[in-house]
Amino acid sequence: MAFTFQINNDIKFNHDEKLLAKAAANEPKLKHTTVKATDLVDIVADEQAFNGYKAVANNQDIKQLPTYALKKGGKLVLDFGDHQVGRFSIDIDSVGSPMDAPLYLHLTFAETPAEIGVDASGYDGWLSSSWITEEYIHLDVLPTKLSLPRRYAFRYVEIEVKDTSPKWQASFSNPQVVTESAVSMTDVPLVNIDDPELKRIDEVSIKTLHDCMQSVFEDGPKRDHRLWLGDLRLQALANYATFNDDQLVKRCLYLFGGMTTTEGKISANVFTTPKVTPDDTFMYDYSLFFISVLSDFYKQSQNNEVLNDLYPIAKKQIELALKAVGNDDLLVMDEDWPVFVDWSTKIDKATAGQAILIYVLKQFIGLVQQKEPDQVARYQALVDRYSAAAVSQLFDADQGLFVSGPNREVNIASQVWMVLAHVLDDAENEQLMTKAVAKLFPVTGIATPYMYHHIAAALFEANHQADAIKLIKSYWGKMIDLGADTFFEAFEPENLSFSPYGSPVINSYCHAWSCTPTYLIRKYLVK
Known part of the structure; x- marks a missing residue:
């Protein structure tokens, strides 16, 4: 786990009330649907199942639920048939x-199922155990309707009677959830996907995105409930290809733009309750990705008001990022402003960071052409210099691959981001990924769909369509094989029990940065 808590209590933030008012004006009215439990199941141990547990049908009928009275120690598990985000009542x-x-x-x-099967009381990870989605409740008077105030993300609900009295038992009926999302699944235009496996991956991608689209683009509805810039960039791209909700992207851009540090730097994430608050966490690539989100939004919407409002903030991110470049035109890594790229601690990220800077500079030039055309030459010169430095100092001609760091490490992130930045020409990019596939596949040690998205995108960009499809099927398709209704926050196909937090009970199994196969499929494969 590479990401660690940053505590920067001395950071001061601006609050641009004009921009924040525009963010508030674009807050969506959430859509609600009532969904009832579809089945009663048992959670059983199975070494072959994901994280060691699976849900199996039992001989109980959900229509007969009120007749299954429970005494002390009694349990039942409700199955809602699919992933749900909302308020539960019974x-x-x-x-x-x-x-x-x-x-x-x-x-x-x-x-x-594993979140029920695993004993949560044994959790001792670095994230707070208060994120474990369980409740202990005393009810003094029955009958009653138990309507829980918290929003949950779930498919299964286990009800355990800790105690009653020897004289009576508890009876349950009408379990339901009132779901919440900024969008409706019916908003997505139908496209023709002939491959049934890719079609199912597309469907699960859209469901993942849907459940993360709340008052902002959340990173995950189970845990955090925050707006992260890296997630937002990918969610927005997937959104344009599906729900096409410009309003929510606009809101998120204004939230980030309205709360920069006094230096002008953008936080990696924003809290939205009880009031909008920027986190004191900063990442070099995430700050730059504000420009990417703005660039993609402008291409999609041609909204000049948003561009006029946020261009100065985007420009400030570039100017701050350029200060991290050394005299040799290479990015100098800074532990206080780290390059994220992926959770993995096993890869050197300097070359990927160099490529991300080039990638975003090219997007920024598109904005400069709209706002300050006389400055295009300046930024194009920087792209040329940093690209030349990358080729002359980071490309190992003997291997045909980019190296990273003092040990000249060869890793997949370096190759992928250099392809996405188009530092080389198209023919050279294709050759680079041919070398990468031969040397670095199958991918190992990468735990996030976030990084896997970029690998797949680079394969498509480098004319390796068959390899890209194979990767999507072996990664996202593997999650579906394991029972996924939505795509996970973290997943290592070579290590199915992987958790960045030490236990499956704290993992998020519906996570924003995993929703992008629908974007990739619709951009590169749907005609």
Whole structure:
């Protein structure tokens, strides 16, 4: 795990009330749907199942739920048929003698069966255990409708009766969730995808994006509930290809642009409740990606008001980023402003960071052409210099691959980002990825769909369509084979029990940066 908590209490932030008012004006009215539980299941241990547990049908009928009264120690698991994000409620009554003691319940909300199967009390990871989606509840009077105030992300709900009284039992009926999202699945235009596996991957991608589109583009509806710039960039691209909700992208751009540091730097993420607040976490590539989101948004919408409002902030990100470039025209890594690229601690990220700077500079030039055309030559000269430095100092001609860091490490991130930045010409890019596939595939040690997206995109860009499709199927398709209703925050095909936090109970199994196959499929494969 490369990402660590940053604590920068001395950072001061601007709050541009004009920009924040525009962010508030673009907050969506959430759409709601009532979804009822579809089945009752058992969660059973299975070494072959994802994280060691699976859901299996039992002999109970959901229509007969009120007749399955539970005493102390009794449990049942509701299956809602698909991933849901919303507010849960259930009717509860007592059966037998008069209720002479409170009902004590334990409810567990799970995106996957393992979150119920694994004993959460043993969790001791670096993320707070308060993110584990479980509730302990006492009810003094029955009958009642238990309507939980928190929003949950789940498919399964386990109800465990911790205690009642020997005189009576608890009866349950009408379990339902009122879902929340900024968009509707019916908003997505139909496209013709002939390959059934890619079609299913596309469907799960869209569901993942849908469930992460809330009052902002959240990174994950189970945990964090935050707006992260790296996630936003990918979500926005997937959104343009599917829901095409410009308003939500605009809101998120204004949130980031309205709360920069006094130096002008943009946070890696933003909290939205109880009030909008920038986090004191900063990443070099994420700050630059504000420009990417703005550039992609302008190409999509041609909205000059947003460009006029946010261009100065985008320009400031470039000027701050350029200060990190050394006299040799190469990026100098800074632990206080790290280059993220991927969670992996196993790769050197300097060359990828150089390529990201070039990639974003090229996008920025498109904005400069609209706002300051007389400055295009200046920024184009920087692109040329940094690209020349990358080729002369970071490209190993003998290997035909880019190297990174003092040990001249060869890793997949370096090749991928150099391809995406188009530092080489098209023929050279194709040859570079041919070498990368031969030397660095199958990919190992990369845990995030975020990085896998960029690998797949680079394969498409470098005329390796068959390899890109194979990667999408072996990575995202593998999640579906393991039962995914939505795509995961972290996933290593070579290590199915991988968790960046040490336990599957804290992982997010619906995560923003994993939604991009729908974008890749619709950009590169749908005619």
